[in-house]
Amino acid sequence: MEIKKEGLTRSVSSGLAPIVERLELDQPEIVTLKELTEISADAGIRAAPALIAHRLQKRGWLLSTGLSGAWEFAPGAHAGPHSRGGHLLPLRAALALDPGIATAVALGSAAWAYGLADRTPPQVELTVTPGQRVPAGLRRQARVLSFDARLAPVIRKGVPIQRFETLLVHMAARPSRVRSWGAVVDWLADVVAEAEEADVLTELKGRARAVDIRLAYLVQGLWPGLAQRLGEGATSKVWFGPRRKLRRHSQRWMVADSILPFDPSKLPAVRES
Numbered sequence: 001m002e003i004k005k006e007g008l009t010r011s012v013s014s015g016l017a018p019i020v021e022r023l024e025l026d027q028p029e030i031v032t033l034k035e036l037t038e039i040s041a042d043a044g045i046r047a048a049p050a051l052i053a054h055r056l057q058k059r060g061w062l063l064s065t066g067l068s069g070a071w072e073f074a075p076g077a078h079a080g081p082h083s084r085g086g087h088l089l090p091l092r093a094a095l096a097l098d099p100g101i102a103t104a105v106a107l108g109s110a111a112w113a114y115g116l117a118d119r120t121p122p123q124v125e126l127t128v129t130p131g132q133r134v135p136a137g138l139r140r141q142a143r144v145l146s147f148d149a150r151l152a153p154v155i156r157k158g159v160p161i162q163r164f165e166t167l168l169v170h171m172a173a174r175p176s177r178v179r180s181w182g183a184v185v186d187w188l189a190d191v192v193a194e195a196e197e198a199d200v201l202t203e204l205k206g207r208a209r210a211v212d213i214r215l216a217y218l219v220q221g222l223w224p225g226l227a228q229r230l231g232e233g234a235t236s237k238v239w240f241g242p243r244r245k246l247r248r249h250s251q252r253w254m255v256a257d258s259i260l261p262f263d264p265s266k267l268p269a270v271r272e273s
Helices: 017-026 033-042 049-058 086-097 107-113 136-141 164-173 181-194 197-204 209-219 224-231
Strands: 002-005 008-011 030-032 062-064 070-073 103-105 125-128 143-146 154-156 159-161 238-240 248-250 255-257
Touching: 017 033, 017 049, 030 033, 030 086, 033 049, 049 062, 049 070, 070 086, 086 103, 086 136, 086 159, 103 107, 107 125, 107 159, 107 164, 107 181, 164 181, 164 197, 164 209, 197 209, 197 224, 209 224, 209 238, 209 255
Parallel strands: 103 159, 125 143, 238 255
Antiparallel strands: 002 008, 030 070, 062 070, 103 125, 154 159, 248 255
């Protein structure tokens, strides 16, 4: 049996045909070894599922995701065995293998997933809860950061994404983990405009006072009311970024800023209070 599309040909043996037919019917993006085991059993195929996966991959029906036991399905209707998964493919593969993994797309990658940033970082940025086991293949392909979010993520593009409020607090809690603050300034106002104060306060609950102060400093121009409420009575020096040569010092917030390439006090307000 052969499948032809735009001059390209992919073959499938009679023994594999029932599996390919089932995959064509279901059109899964990710196929796991467990699913192949179930499909082959239903079709009465005795070959080992790992061998079936190898044969399908060799013929271009399954593509590597970089994670053991999970492949991307390349339907016959598409122009050859080419991946369509993009930056989020490794995460989708990891979730197919373990739907319970506590992870979310984070920081600049979250802004991209929301449609606020034009480009995603070279590696998708993910957070996991402290102590969470992460597949080695996912660690190789993604930038995995430990962060204990208080709010559950939302689902966008079929994967969990940090909430706007979690994104703001994450940046304030770990400013040195942001890859490009120069890129952040392009979408920070949009995130602030979408955030709910009650959820920001929930995400801040139980964190160090320094996180409140850093967030107040970051949003002082964009959301002056929240900044005032968070930073009122600041008396102790707080660093925004690593302890090195300063870019600026804020007497109002007692913040030593060594990292921001912009002055957050100069950003125009997008929230009235």
